[in-house]
Amino acid sequence: MASRTPHxxxxxxxxxxxxxxxxxxxEELVSATADDSRSNxxxxxxxxxxxxxxxxDRLESRGEKLYDEARDSLYQQADACDRYVHxxxxxxxxxxxxxxxxxxMLIGRR
Incomplete structure (x- = not known):
């Protein structure tokens, strides 16, 4: 398994x-409802x-960033594969x- 990056x-x-x-x-909200102080x-x-x-907002931002990084990495890998084949x-x-x-051979073993 690949090691985790600092990011x-x-x-x-x-x-x-x-x-x-x-x-x-x-949890604070739940415990505050117990004393029924309306302002609290x-x-x-x-x-x-x-x-x-x-x-x-932070989770959405991180999700978009991770998606963009994964997409860019996939494009780079596809380009590298295409160059190798050519x-x-x-x-x-x-x-x-x-x-x-x-x-x-694996299918034939069935």
């Missing part, structure tokens, strides 16, 4: 931190809504033939 570790740490903040705010509930509800919005056509044909033989 992935930072993203994971930030996600855990965001979820921890959101969880603690929701309103304040905590506003804080919870703000943290939920902030967390959602630079080494006979090797590519040989690899394709070997892969076809292996798949044919």
């Amino acid at each position: 992935t570790n930072e993203t994971t740490r930030q996600l855990k931190e965001d979820l921890h903040h959101l969880t603690s705010t929701i 509930i309103k304040e905590l509800r506003e804080r919870a809504e703000k943290r939920l919005k902030d967390t959602r 630079e080494n056509p006979w090797t590519s044909v040989g690899l394709g033939a070997v892969a076809g033989i292996v798949i044919g």
Whole structure:
């Protein structure tokens, strides 16, 4: 399995931190409803809504960034594969033939 990059570790740490903040705010909101102080509930509800919005925005931003990085990486890999095939056509044909033989043998065993 590939090792995690520092960027992935930072993203994971930030996600855990965001979820921890959101969880603690929701817990405060739940405990505040027990004493039924209307001003306290309103304040905590506003804080919870703000943290939920902030967390959602950060998660969406990270999701878009991860999608873009994955898409760019896939394009780079596809380009590298295309260049290899054009630079080494006979090797590519040989690899394709070997892969076809292996798949044919595996299917033939059924």
